[in-house]
Amino acid sequence: MESLIPALQFHADRQAARPEVALAIDRAGVTRLRRSLRATIAGRVRELLATLTMTTDLPADRAGVHMSRFSEQLGSLLDATLDDASRAHRPLVTRLGAVAEAIRQVQAARAAEVTFETFYPFSGRSPVTGQEGEEFAHLQIRLWADAHGLRALIGVEVEGMTACPCAQLMVREQAERDLGGAGFTPEAIEQVLAIMPIASHNQRGRARLSIGLPLAVADTVVIEEMIAITEEAMSSPTYELLKRPDEYAVVERAHRRPRFVEDVVRALIAGVLSRSPALPDTAYLIARQINDESIHKHDAVAELAGTVAEFRQELRCGRAHDDRTLPRTSLAAWVATDRNEAS
Numbered sequence: 001m002e003s004l005i006p007a008l009q010f011h012a013d014r015q016a017a018r019p020e021v022a023l024a025i026d027r028a029g030v031t032r033l034r035r036s037l038r039a040t041i042a043g044r045v046r047e048l049l050a051t052l053t054m055t056t057d058l059p060a061d062r063a064g065v066h067m068s069r070f071s072e073q074l075g076s077l078l079d080a081t082l083d084d085a086s087r088a089h090r091p092l093v094t095r096l097g098a099v100a101e102a103i104r105q106v107q108a109a110r111a112a113e114v115t116f117e118t119f120y121p122f123s124g125r126s127p128v129t130g131q132e133g134e135e136f137a138h139l140q141i142r143l144w145a146d147a148h149g150l151r152a153l154i155g156v157e158v159e160g161m162t163a164c165p166c167a168q169l170m171v172r173e174q175a176e177r178d179l180g181g182a183g184f185t186p187e188a189i190e191q192v193l194a195i196m197p198i199a200s201h202n203q204r205g206r207a208r209l210s211i212g213l214p215l216a217v218a219d220t221v222v223i224e225e226m227i228a229i230t231e232e233a234m235s236s237p238t239y240e241l242l243k244r245p246d247e248y249a250v251v252e253r254a255h256r257r258p259r260f261v262e263d264v265v266r267a268l269i270a271g272v273l274s275r276s277p278a279l280p281d282t283a284y285l286i287a288r289q290i291n292d293e294s295i296h297k298h299d300a301v302a303e304l305a306g307t308v309a310e311f312r313q314e315l316r317c318g319r320a321h322d323d324r325t326l327p328r329t330s331l332a333a334w335v336a337t338d339r340n341e342a343s
Helices: 067-073 075-082 092-106 165-181 186-195 223-233 244-256 261-275 308-317 331-336
Strands: 025-041 044-058 112-125 132-146 149-163 202-214 284-292 300-307
Touching: 025 067, 025 092, 044 092, 092 112, 092 132, 092 149, 112 223, 132 223, 149 223, 149 244, 149 284, 149 331, 165 186, 202 223, 202 261, 223 261, 261 284, 261 300, 261 308, 284 308, 284 331, 300 308
Parallel strands: none
Antiparallel strands: 025 044, 044 112, 112 132, 132 149, 149 202, 202 284, 284 300
């Protein structure tokens, strides 16, 4: 086979030719590219299996990007940047930023984007018996590179549970009527209902929290802190391993903290602002909650997105958000902002 290589040289470059339809492409590249790597996160070296998407923009006068340059020509750089044990101590987001900038330059593109996804292991303990189990969050890191610099959006998604507030109120109202019909006084009814958790229907929820920062400071984000905020925002965390006392504690906690999907996304934003007061005003936040409904065929979803400055101002003003008077920045607009201004 090696003897054939010199003879199998081709000069055709269809990618550089003009396309039949002269339209610029927003993103073109490769997706579902898998890599195993060693990465230091929160001071620990972890073995991760990651999936990456790498894309660039494409002008209207070029037929295509060079796909082989993503997986082959850039392969050695990607592997050296991500997998080389001697570089494992380098912050993961910084290393991914180097990949994004290299792709932009090799493809001669205006902008490049890299998305890195993996399951992030963390330790969880059941609430009563303290059973230790390995839990997993979905970790996604997105990088944007252009002539102004690099931006990173770090997101975690964690499973938990919620209890429906509306159904719980209906159960409470009927319980009050039933207890009153059985001869209980209003005072006794209040005492009973204060002691007993009120039933409701439950959902398995998926809370996603993302924080966007310029690359220079993106490695200051603590993933474990983000996981803690997402778990606290729902009615209760869920656990891989529970004994009977733990099961009771999870159910009781969830029904004493009923929450809509809307409550969860608001709690996510409030949790970031209260636990990270030093977060710059220019940082970008996305909160998203999806509930797998238990009594409906559909699911419920809610989302909030904007800059830290916008959320701080909105909460400080003490009034509802109104798109006409207080519009929030979109993710696309935040990514396009000059990196020097945003840092």
